[in-house]
Amino acid sequence: MRARRNRVGPDDVLHLELAEEPPVRPDRLLLRPVPEHGDTGTGLPVPVRLRGTRASADLGGLPAGLWEVCGPDGGGRTAPVRTEDPGLNLADRYGYIARPRSRDLRVLRTPDGRLRVQVAEVRPYAEVELVRSREETVAVRGELAFAARPPGRHRVRIVLRQRHVGTELACGALLDDGAFSAEIPLRPLADAHAEERGKNLWDPVLAGGPLNAELRLASRADDIAGKKQRIGFRPVRLPHGGRTMRITPYYTVHDDLSLAATALDRAEGAR
Amino acid sequence: MRIAFLIANAFAMGGTVRTTVNLANSLAERHEVEIISMARHCDRPFFPLDPRVRLRAMAPTPDWSGAPPGSWLDRRRARRPVRWLPPTEAKRQGVFNARTERALRRTLRGLDADVLVSTRPGLNLAAARFAPRRLLRVGQEHIHWGNHSDGVRLAARLLYPRLDALTVLTEADRRAYQRDLRVPPDWAVRIPNALPGGDFPRAPLENPIVVAAGRLGPEKGYDKLLDAFALVAAERPEWRLRLYGQGGLENRLRRRIQRLGLDNNAAIMKRTDDLPGELAKGSVLAVSSRVEGFGMTIIESFACGVPVVSFDCPHGPGEIITHGADGLLVPPGDVQGLAAGLLRLIDDPALRTRMGAAALAAAEDYRPAAVTARWEEFLAERLSRRR
Numbered sequence: 001m002r003a004r005r006n007r008v009g010p011d012d013v014l015h016l017e018l019a020e021e022p023p024v025r026p027d028r029l030l031l032r033p034v035p036e037h038g039d040t041g042t043g044l045p046v047p048v049r050l051r052g053t054r055a056s057a058d059l060g061g062l063p064a065g066l067w068e069v070c071g072p073d074g075g076g077r078t079a080p081v082r083t084e085d086p087g088l089n090l091a092d093r094y095g096y097i098a099r100p101r102s103r104d105l106r107v108l109r110t111p112d113g114r115l116r117v118q119v120a121e122v123r124p125y126a127e128v129e130l131v132r133s134r135e136e137t138v139a140v141r142g143e144l145a146f147a148a149r150p151p152g153r154h155r156v157r158i159v160l161r162q163r164h165v166g167t168e169l170a171c172g173a174l175l176d177d178g179a180f181s182a183e184i185p186l187r188p189l190a191d192a193h194a195e196e197r198g199k200n201l202w203d204p205v206l207a208g209g210p211l212n213a214e215l216r217l218a219s220r221a222d223d224i225a226g227k228k229q230r231i232g233f234r235p236v237r238l239p240h241g242g243r244t245m246r247i248t249p250y251y252t253v254h255d256d257l258s259l260a261a262t263a264l265d266r267a268e269g270a271r
Numbered sequence: 272m273r274i275a276f277l278i279a280n281a282f283a284m285g286g287t288v289r290t291t292v293n294l295a296n297s298l299a300e301r302h303e304v305e306i307i308s309m310a311r312h313c314d315r316p317f318f319p320l321d322p323r324v325r326l327r328a329m330a331p332t333p334d335w336s337g338a339p340p341g342s343w344l345d346r347r348r349a350r351r352p353v354r355w356l357p358p359t360e361a362k363r364q365g366v367f368n369a370r371t372e373r374a375l376r377r378t379l380r381g382l383d384a385d386v387l388v389s390t391r392p393g394l395n396l397a398a399a400r401f402a403p404r405r406l407l408r409v410g411q412e413h414i415h416w417g418n419h420s421d422g423v424r425l426a427a428r429l430l431y432p433r434l435d436a437l438t439v440l441t442e443a444d445r446r447a448y449q450r451d452l453r454v455p456p457d458w459a460v461r462i463p464n465a466l467p468g469g470d471f472p473r474a475p476l477e478n479p480i481v482v483a484a485g486r487l488g489p490e491k492g493y494d495k496l497l498d499a500f501a502l503v504a505a506e507r508p509e510w511r512l513r514l515y516g517q518g519g520l521e522n523r524l525r526r527r528i529q530r531l532g533l534d535n536n537a538a539i540m541k542r543t544d545d546l547p548g549e550l551a552k553g554s555v556l557a558v559s560s561r562v563e564g565f566g567m568t569i570i571e572s573f574a575c576g577v578p579v580v581s582f583d584c585p586h587g588p589g590e591i592i593t594h595g596a597d598g599l600l601v602p603p604g605d606v607q608g609l610a611a612g613l614l615r616l617i618d619d620p621a622l623r624t625r626m627g628a629a630a631l632a633a634a635e636d637y638r639p640a641a642v643t644a645r646w647e648e649f650l651a652e653r654l655s656r657r658r
Binding site: 004005082083084085086087088089090091109111112113129130131132133223224227229230231232233234 | 471539548552
């Protein structure tokens with residue numbers, strides 16, 4: 001089987017648009033686990049509905065892991081489904097994260113053209129869409145991901161927790177039909193700077209109001225993993241107590257958003 | 272035909288190695304093919320070779336710890352530079368030294384082939400000097416004549432005319448080599464690089480992503496691209512630029528991204544093992560190079576159905592892209608023009624789709640089968656002239 005397009009819908013159904021009607025009409029696809037750490041499995045059969053060149057299979061019960069999608073080839077043998085689709089539709093992804101869910105399904109294409117599905121256990125979080133360093137603040141904007149989106153406008157908070165220290169700071173944020181925005185003031189971070197730690201790291205979460213759990217600010221909806229090495233934000237230089245504090249928003253190795261605060265010595269501050 | 276390729280190090284990874292291995296594998300369908308590698312630094316070649324292609328190496332690189340032990344004389348020869356080569360070539364000491372030269376001369380004397388294709392300037396010069404005349408000696412150039420060092424140009428003027436033919440990647444190169452060397456009128460021939468084999472993904476052209484790819488060096492003009500993308504992002508803030516590549520300018524480009532306020536719009540994506548896969552996630556390829564040897568990324572983008580907006584720099588883009596059909600060419604260095612070209616495709620999805628389809632059709636000329644056929648036709652014709 002060869003797919004021209006493939007996507008996972010909000011209901012976790014895999015939709016395939018096939019290049020041609022398969023010569024052997026399959027009644028099921030086989031999802032084979034991609035061998036990792038020597039672990040091989042025989043695969044899970046998943047019922048498939050076929051209408052002309054359109055096929056769909058409900059992957060709601062698929063356990064977490066990386067799965068190769070297989071179907072009948074021209075001779076009726078089970079073989080990996082080939083795909084032309086690069087596997088990323090950003091509009092679909094933002095639609096997908098808009099619903100409460102505990103598992104995230106993504107379609108992938110291997111460099112040699114095989115179709116795979118990645119299933120990951122997830123928790124609700126606050127998907128960051130924009131980070132803007134300003135004079136004395138960092139503006140953030142985004143939307144709730146994998147969480148219920150309370151209708152209407154609500155006052156919520158961004159709580160900044162100092163890593164390894166535990167100090168908490170908070171500022172107001174707005175939640176509007178699931179879209180959040182906040183302007184994080186940086187002076188309180190400078191005031192709370194723990195000198196003994198050198199670089200102070202602050203991890204923001206969205207909380208309060210109608211939210212019944214803290215939601216970590218992060219960027220995971222798209223396909224860019226490892227943003228720490230790929231995306232950087234402008235640091236804010238803040239005069240504070242006769243010296244300069246440099247506060248930089250950054251993505252962690254887990255693609256969470258954090259703030260790093262460093263007190264610069266006189267020479268660095270003057271640069 | 273019996274065809275031998277002469278390459279610096281067939282075991283390494285790199286653009287010339289990849290295109291040579293692709294061509295050798297493809298020609299092996301119908302011909303006897305051999306690769307002669309001047310150097311070898313590991314057990315197995317990085318790019319997989321068709322089992323029908325014979326591979327032999329002249330000598331291990333002096334720094335390969337796993338190399339079979341050579342004689343004292345071999346080791347001494349490996350330390351002796353080749354004096355007759357221009358310095359820019361001779362400095363590749365793992366490839367050109369007295370040991371590899373000696374082994375090459377002996378190999379060429381006994382080489383059982385009809386054709387010898389050499390793949391870089393130093394090897395072209397070696398083939399011109401040492402390959403017997405019974406072989407059809409074909410040089411390959413991937414670098415524009417004007418971009419060679421003075422030493423290479425001087426040596427090429429003296430020795431290249433001994434070669435029976437030279438293949439180059441662009442028409443501009445063909446004219447330049449033909450003009451500056453004392454050679455017969457149809458001595459230089461344009462044969463472009465081939466796309467890698469296998470299936471390419473097809474871009475749906477729906478994501479608000481502009482892609483650029485190539486080494487993060489000054490020749491790629493990414494400073495201009497970022498300036499242009501700042502103009503794009505001011506009008507279409509939801510669009511993103513993904514830059515694939517590594518290189519010395521990375522930190523400088525990161526600072527430029529921040530200075531231009533593109534923190535949320537531009538990402539330096541590092542290297543990827545699956546460039547076609549990443550190109551196909553985008554909707555437009557941007558090429559901001561000051562100079563291009565050929566434009567491999569452009570044809571890979573075409574093969575994914577992604578239209579291209581490019582500076583019309585010397586020499587590749589203008590020969591690959593048909594302006595207004597499969598992409599847009601803008602004057603070199605024209606930042607406003609590059610931004611306008613990108614915005615034209617960003618704002619017109621129907622134009623993107625139309626140009627993407629034309630790009631796919633244009634990519635057919637670069638499929639391995641098409642390029643291999645050109646090689647076969649060229650070599651057969653040159654061999655028939657000698658009979």
